[in-house]
């Protein structure tokens with residue numbers, strides 16, 4: 537059972553550089569909290585990171601919602617990642633043929649490959665999408681990672697257990713580029729090298745008005761096997777985001793300790 541191993545033990549097994557670094561950061565910072573910074577201005581984003589950067593292991597961005605996205609911003613982002621010791625996940629959810637994804641990954645305004653340690657990718661188009669990112673890494677951009685979408689948190693999503701199983705199978709051919717899976721359940725995969733990234737988390741089980749479904753930190757860590765937990769609005773829209781980040785960090789970490797102590 538992968539969920540009973542510690543992050544240190546799992547870092548020893550990692551075949552992807554980003555997964556290895558993330559496991560190390562989690563152990564060092566005692567944080568398995570990923571902040572989903574779904575804000576639309578660069579100033580607001582940088583300001584929020586100054587407040588919560590210390591408490592997170594991973595920062596998840598949606599570059600395409602930022603109104604004033606620019607290269608200086610990505611430089612600042614990288615500096616903050618270094619200063620606070622967290623990694624950057626661009627939640628681009630690529631879902632096209634390999635050739636198009638290779639271009640979307642490295643070109644355009646966002647040049648994601650230059651600043652994001654890892655990206656999210658849908659398995660729907662088939663393994664060409666993983667090959668595309670893998671090739672980009674081999675051809676100069678260096679070690680990067682992929683979180684493959686194996687399940688979703690939203691109500692009525694079309695992903696079946698068969699789709700999840702095929703997604704995990706497809707990923708098994710790309711251990712060097714695969715950081716982990718975005719998923720909701722422990723049963724979706726077993727391999728301890730890969731990180732379970734689970735979104736849809738708030739202090740109360742609830743829903744938003746557009747189908748997002750929330751589970752509690754305790755439930756996702758203890759029952760659902762989450763390794764890194766994504767919190768967005770639960771922190772970003774709080775009156776005091778820093779205090780709220782500390783609350784999430786502490787409860788997530790104590791549940792992780794409970795889990796690995798059996």
Ligand code: 6AU
Pocket residue numbers: 572574627656687688689690718735736737748766767768769770
């Ligand atoms: O905590 P929230 O609901 O404010 O934000 C959740 C974040 C959003 C979603 O785009 C993302 O997590 N997300 C994902 C990811 C990470 O890929 C998958 C999913 O199934 N559900 C989900 O909410 O930025």
